[in-house]
Amino acid sequence: MDRDGRRGLKLLQKKDSTFKTFTIANGFPSNTINAIAEDNKGVLWLGTNQGMVRFDPETERYQLFGMSAGVQGLQFNRQASGRLASGELLFGGNNGFNLFHPDSLKQLNLQVPLVWVDFQIFNKPVPIGRENSPLQARLNQSQTITLDYKQSVFSIEYAALNYTAPEEIQYKYRLKGFTDESWQNAGATRKVTYTNLPPKRYVFEVTTAADGRVAVPTRTLTIVITPPWWHTWWARIVFLLSATSLLTILYYSRVRRIKYQNKRLEKQVTERTLQLQKANASLQEMNGLIQEQKEEIQSQAQELEARVEIRTADLKKTNEELDNFVYRVSHDIRAPLSSILGLVTLIELEQDPTQLQLYLQMINKSIHKLDGFVKDILDYSRNSRVSMNREEINFQELVENVHAELVYMENAPRLQILKEFTINYPHFNDARRLHIIFRNLFSNAVKYQNLHCERSFLHIHIQTDKHCATIIVKDNGIGIDTWQQEKVFDMFYRGSQLSNSSGLGLYIVKETIEKLNGSIQLQSELGVGTTFIIKLPNLPLKEE
Template sequence: PLHYDRSDRVQGGFFYNNVRYRDAHGRLFFGGANGLNIIEPNHIEYNPFPAQVSLKSVRVFDEVLSTLDSAGYAQGMVQLKHHQNTLSFEFTSLHFAAPEKNQFAYRLVGYDDEWIFTDASRRYANYTNLPPDEYQFEVKASNNDGVWGTPQAISFLITPPWWQTPWAMLSYVIFTAVVLMLFRQFIVMRSDYFNNLKLERVKRENLENLNRAKLEFFTNVSHEFRTPLTLIAGPLQALMEIGEGSKSVKQHLMTIHQ
């Protein structure tokens, strides 16, 4: 659809609903508070020329980056530090037929999901606190009849801080693996230590039980032998006192008594 405003010499204010007419030649008549407007559709010239867009400046915070040539084209990849993550892009159109009707669309590839549209009154885009990554800012413009031109682009890389670099991440992994290995070794050594203590305690208890059993055994055996020997000692003493028998018999009695 075509849109007309005061820049096309259409009267301001409002039009009356009932004051409209189309004649036999296709001309359209509209009456309003400020007069009459006549539109001849057959004589409307369509603008087929796409609008060219140019980047005027790229700012990091308030500092202008000298990465654009005189025509507004980017000169290679722009590399920024992790704290240079607030950027502003200013752009304009090189199409001067009714420039107030130029439209713009921009997006930050890697950040924006869709194109963001704006008009000639707002020809800039701001981004704050961008995370470290590789981005491409693209902007395009349309002429007064909505014909879009080729997008202009600038690529830039926000590098991560040293503690987020691949080497730092690798060192974190290695450090964590070493800590886990040492912790596992500590757990194994601690378990072996307590197992050895338990084993020594069991051995000591077994030895004490064995000694106690031996003592009880010999005590019982001694008691069992002591009772018969006591019964024998009396008659043996009597035989020795009587003194009967040969000398060899007496010798044997003395041996038994001992």
């Protein structure tokens, strides 16, 4: 049954793994199943709102037990059922509970006769034997009842005799000749009414089916509703002949007038048509040429306009980016150069060796900063203009080489590098561009360590499969604030004015990954650390 127990019983068919549904529509006693239990023979016992139902899944036969069978009531409570170790079944309802052994209940004897109880027209009993009465003999002795078309609303009452449990019997009926000739489940109702039936011959059939199968011979009653005289066959013939004659007279009269008018107009139409055809042909030819030229001009104009707009926007964007790039590059180069020039001037005036050593260290630091900035500029330039160079990537060797380059950076020795490689499939890509990506990410991890943390680490996990490589770079550095995370991939973006970075590192990383048709995802929390998740497609060797 379904979750709410309101849509009948569903039986799984083993042969094709489909469900067969038993509802009131196909003769089942009730759509509402509140409780269900299975006895030792695999027979299902159902607590419904019409009483208790015994259902055999093998034969698909069912039997309804009502008040006369000792059921506590017609309504059973939801999920109030169970089977005891003795094989007895327990069901609870609104008026108590039933405890019984399935083998102690006898099958119903359904071999009972059906009789007609009453026949009514417009809810009034039909008298027997009176003049013009449809019943000239007793109802159970009549095989056919003939009704006038004005008597098209009638009711038939029936019953099964000598049945010890009348509330458990189920009835089915149908009316042959009606729009729907299928069997209708009446439940325990013993009366059916038909209204405004069209005149014709009908056969009413009724049977009992307490377990969903026909148990006794069907009882039939033929009902003939006669049409009014104007719907009889001879009246229709007369009407048809009269209408045909009138239409024929009108038709030929109209044809004669139309022929006369057509002869007058035909000549005029022919002459005028020839003139119009000639003029129309010329106009169509000219219009076609004009339309083609117009569409071609419009298409060219739209295409040129779109090209101009795109080119203008591209040029404007390029000029803006170039102006910004030149300004930022010149500013970032000029700052360390100015610092070096100033320190050189101080060295020329300074005599103290200790102070001279300090100035030289400061110059060295500025030169390294300038060198890193120049490297970033070169990486940016090469990424945009150098073609792709595919080769099989040795990730372990690549990571080791990058690590070796950065080992002498300030605070690099206190950063522990953890490496994990899961190479399930050879990966082909541009090794030079991957080197740029790793160098910038590792360099950031060194620069932005949390110096208050006792153990700083950088964890690199690389995993490959047939389609892509997944690279996860995670550190426990100072992290990136939420409002800054959308900007860190912008060109020349620095988290603060005090930052020593060029502002190009993560921008170059993003541009390089996009050049490789990959993606990068940032996860960071201020004071906790940062994680970069990179996915790069496998680019196997092929002819360019």
